[in-house]
Amino acid sequence: MSAEASLPSMETIGKTFAGKNVLITGGLGFIGSNLAIRLVDLGAHVLLVDSLIPDYGGNLFNVEQVASKLTVNIADVRDPNGLRYLVKGQDFLFNLAGQVSHIDSMEDPMTDLEINCRSQLSILEACRYINPDVRIVNASTRQIYGKPVELPATEEHPIHPTDVNGINKASGEMYHQIYYDVYGLRTTSLRLTNTYGPRQLMKHNRQGFAGWFIRQVVQGEEILLFGDGEQKRDFNYVDDVVEAFLLAAASDVACGQAFNLGAKSPTSLKRFVELLYEVSGEAPNYRIVAFPEARRKIDIGDFYTDFSKIEATLGWTPTTPLTEGLSRTFAFYRENIERYLS
Amino acid sequence: MSAEASLPSMETIGKTFAGKNVLITGGLGFIGSNLAIRLVDLGAHVLLVDSLIPDYGGNLFNVEQVASKLTVNIADVRDPNGLRYLVKGQDFLFNLAGQVSHIDSMEDPMTDLEINCRSQLSILEACRYINPDVRIVNASTRQIYGKPVELPATEEHPIHPTDVNGINKASGEMYHQIYYDVYGLRTTSLRLTNTYGPRQLMKHNRQGFAGWFIRQVVQGEEILLFGDGEQKRDFNYVDDVVEAFLLAAASDVACGQAFNLGAKSPTSLKRFVELLYEVSGEAPNYRIVAFPEARRKIDIGDFYTDFSKIEATLGWTPTTPLTEGLSRTFAFYRENIERYLS
Numbered sequence: 001m002s003a004e005a006s007l008p009s010m011e012t013i014g015k016t017f018a019g020k021n022v023l024i025t026g027g028l029g030f031i032g033s034n035l036a037i038r039l040v041d042l043g044a045h046v047l048l049v050d051s052l053i054p055d056y057g058g059n060l061f062n063v064e065q066v067a068s069k070l071t072v073n074i075a076d077v078r079d080p081n082g083l084r085y086l087v088k089g090q091d092f093l094f095n096l097a098g099q100v101s102h103i104d105s106m107e108d109p110m111t112d113l114e115i116n117c118r119s120q121l122s123i124l125e126a127c128r129y130i131n132p133d134v135r136i137v138n139a140s141t142r143q144i145y146g147k148p149v150e151l152p153a154t155e156e157h158p159i160h161p162t163d164v165n166g167i168n169k170a171s172g173e174m175y176h177q178i179y180y181d182v183y184g185l186r187t188t189s190l191r192l193t194n195t196y197g198p199r200q201l202m203k204h205n206r207q208g209f210a211g212w213f214i215r216q217v218v219q220g221e222e223i224l225l226f227g228d229g230e231q232k233r234d235f236n237y238v239d240d241v242v243e244a245f246l247l248a249a250a251s252d253v254a255c256g257q258a259f260n261l262g263a264k265s266p267t268s269l270k271r272f273v274e275l276l277y278e279v280s281g282e283a284p285n286y287r288i289v290a291f292p293e294a295r296r297k298i299d300i301g302d303f304y305t306d307f308s309k310i311e312a313t314l315g316w317t318p319t320t321p322l323t324e325g326l327s328r329t330f331a332f333y334r335e336n337i338e339r340y341l342s
Numbered sequence: 343m344s345a346e347a348s349l350p351s352m353e354t355i356g357k358t359f360a361g362k363n364v365l366i367t368g369g370l371g372f373i374g375s376n377l378a379i380r381l382v383d384l385g386a387h388v389l390l391v392d393s394l395i396p397d398y399g400g401n402l403f404n405v406e407q408v409a410s411k412l413t414v415n416i417a418d419v420r421d422p423n424g425l426r427y428l429v430k431g432q433d434f435l436f437n438l439a440g441q442v443s444h445i446d447s448m449e450d451p452m453t454d455l456e457i458n459c460r461s462q463l464s465i466l467e468a469c470r471y472i473n474p475d476v477r478i479v480n481a482s483t484r485q486i487y488g489k490p491v492e493l494p495a496t497e498e499h500p501i502h503p504t505d506v507n508g509i510n511k512a513s514g515e516m517y518h519q520i521y522y523d524v525y526g527l528r529t530t531s532l533r534l535t536n537t538y539g540p541r542q543l544m545k546h547n548r549q550g551f552a553g554w555f556i557r558q559v560v561q562g563e564e565i566l567l568f569g570d571g572e573q574k575r576d577f578n579y580v581d582d583v584v585e586a587f588l589l590a591a592a593s594d595v596a597c598g599q600a601f602n603l604g605a606k607s608p609t610s611l612k613r614f615v616e617l618l619y620e621v622s623g624e625a626p627n628y629r630i631v632a633f634p635e636a637r638r639k640i641d642i643g644d645f646y647t648d649f650s651k652i653e654a655t656l657g658w659t660p661t662t663p664l665t666e667g668l669s670r671t672f673a674f675y676r677e678n679i680e681r682y683l684s
Contacts, residue, residue, distance in 0.1 A: 117459065161516060
């Protein structure tokens, strides 16, 4: 059998989840809800846990189209008692609950710690005692690398976060690693980069620029681009990210490992903004301005990853071109923007 | 001025602390109390904060000889309100409070997180708002490197802890770094390796082997050496470690940096045990046995550091030969062992 032949196909993966119990923390959020919809399609029994913290990404509208086919449990991952009950009997746990704003993590570092660090440990403790066989995939982030010393960044890039959020996410990932090493919990972490697509938070601009810029184009507002616009980033369409979660969960070879996601080529922020106008057909309306101090201090310049490890190990590669992903994104928000504003 | 001439001398350093307000968290513990005694000698106004948690290293006897010359405040670093008051008006903060047992961190990971991770963030928040000019030196640990991929380990060695304690200590150190980078708090971290000497915890064997073995020799008990005894480690006598804290605190060039401590040459555990008998004059009484499972899983094999960075930057080098340090250690415990048993 060749190496390629041994890679899981999405067809096999579909069967992996049919009839299985799947828990998604942060399941009403951006990536969680897209994953949930896909898992419902694949025949899984999906349980979403989300706390619907007002400033976070959880949004009941995100799963409206499948509301009758899954279960929503409003709970906070900071509550260890609730979690101990909810992990019981699950075959898969997608661990996506998180505080994702770098800015907020500096203003309120304790909340970031509680959610991204303490709750992760709490969930792993619950699994260790209550459900040690559950397959866990954890949403980590390229933010743990901080300002890159080498590009593209592989998984061996030094862990050197530049904000409290990055530190706590690094801890969360390391706990997943240790619980595999020491207790054999079957954990995998995916280090996400800039994900965009339908169902992303758009209420404020503290959770990354992609969703915010898209909202501004849809609403005809001027985009302010910080720095010189030449900072390079790698963008993933959310469906490609969902596929990575499914592939990781379905493959025991991924246990005890962390994988970068990434794009086939990086894109400058200015080019990203230009593409927003090209794809949407709106008239360009943006301005390049100096960094506000608080953001400049935690800006990391260019960043893009080498994702060859997950490509070689799990056969994952992003398949949605940026123009195609943006086109689908605009179609979604043009129809639903009101559901993402308040 | 040559590079050497610009390095601080211990004479200059003595003057740095005279009349200054110094807070030591974990000040009744092993390194904290030795540091406190030295700072009292240097004329500092020393305030010790310690929670005297029964299984930890805090021991009022540790500072008995200087009890009238310093202030002891029993408080837990997990209490943010207390800390906000206590950091006020301090010129120096030596941040040594910690849960240091790797074993305990796996049994009770939440307590380890609260003390080594959450409390560090809480202390830094207190300093940021209440006393942003305080000079902070943080006790980090070589444990954050985990199982070494390269020896001797420099500060660039990957951060890859093998237990919960190592993860939380890594977070604690990274918070100190970020609070320098973003808020300009003048923080330095020292990554301690195996420290031994007077005033170390000896009540149980969950805080490292050095103190435990010394106790066993003093009490005529058989030493059980796990593995094959060939694992190499680097040992620092506590007075050398105290000197590193003083040098770091006195030198603004150390702000925003982390430094390894280390020994001039590594010593195998078997050789360390043999030295214990040679120096103490007791008859050898030890046995090499297989690792208990829980310890084997978090054992890291050989470990020793490259400490050339602190040598070049601060002029620190350990000056106490192992035989000399052990000799002083045995002299101390022969007289005081009863104060360390319960």
